Amino acid sequence: MTCERHMSGDLDLYFYDELPADEREELGRHLPGCDDCRAALDELHAIRAALALRPDVAAPASGDWSQFMSRLDSAVGRERSTSPRVLSLVAQPRGRYAEYLAIAALLALVTFSVTLAFRARHVPSAPRAAGSVQHSVPATTKDNSAFAAMTEEHFERSKLVVLGLATKDAAHETPADWEYERELATSLLDDTRLYRLAAEDRGLDALAGVMKDLELVLLQTSLTDAKDPSALPQLQRLIKRRDLIEKMDVVTTTGL
């Protein structure tokens, strides 16, 4: 399969009806003269047909939800009674916002100072990706539950970037894609440093270690030259060597 239309992934979009009308029309004209694309399209239809014959499984093996509901009920009960972090999220929504806002306001100066300090050390900066939010780490409070919730959210966002990098195919990278990844990594970098410092401050050594690894990956990504063909494989080796995805999984699964 060597046709560019196929290699670019456009054929997948055609199959899933995701191409804009004009491109769809154009690809439709291309198909009759391209054996590669027609064969690939036939294969996609064969995959759809074969998977459509698989059973539709939408309930536990027994078909009975009672055990599932009972297990969930116990889990929710535990959340309600034993986890102060969860209680802060579930039971005290509006009131705690004001508290967090107050913490954030008090700590804005700390955050700002730390960020400035890092930038003064010639750490590269780049425009923030759209939708990115920088948090003020509650560094002067010992409210570990708030810190845990914010750390978890930060990990959720960062992990997707790391996963994206780990599963990228270097052969299909475009400069625009790289630019986006770099901006995203850069936008997360400052927050990661702040969380790492806060974790160190709290004596959360394991978490600080994962943050340090994440910081290294994000930093390398932010510094990567899109034209360097070895950059992505190097990053992927780094992620693998540091076992970063697994470590982040452990933190988000088990909490702090």
Place this chain on the structure above:
Amino acid sequence: MSADTDLISRAAGGDASAFQALVERHRTMVYRVAYQFAGNHHDAEDIAQEVFIKVYRSLDQFRQDAQLTSWMYRIVMNACIDHRRRSRPGTNAAAGDEAEYRMLNAPEETPGPEDQAYAGELGEVLQLEIGRLPKGQRIVFVMRHYQGMKLCEIAEALGLAEGTVKRQLHAAVHRLREALSQVRVTAGGRA
């Protein structure tokens, strides 16, 4: 106010029966995606549990003007990616009960018996291959192929660039096509 937003509002206020009703309304969708992702009941059940616990934790974060299905899909996708297999890593083999389920539910009409056997085998191979895909590729494929979500919606839910999602879908489809080719070669060799 829709039934869902009403339930969320009441559940966020501590009404346990409202939360239960919410789970009952959406558990089929959640379980289906979890099973398509995990390929076995053990992991699917764990993922579905994780989803509803996350929903419970996040009840107060749901915006009334947002689409509940989008919000739920987002939680499901992240739970799938976060999930660590309970059983042997790298396997996606169907359990005995699932084999029995397949046998009992095999389609009886077209395609013909030989084609059906071939398609059944092919479907099984593809299902196994889906289970071997990296998590990112797998969730993108499941949400696009089975759930019919647009790439831009998947990208938004996962916080990734649309180009990244497109490449992950392409990589997933490429691997499935390779698996398909291998089955065809084997089937051709047998004929």
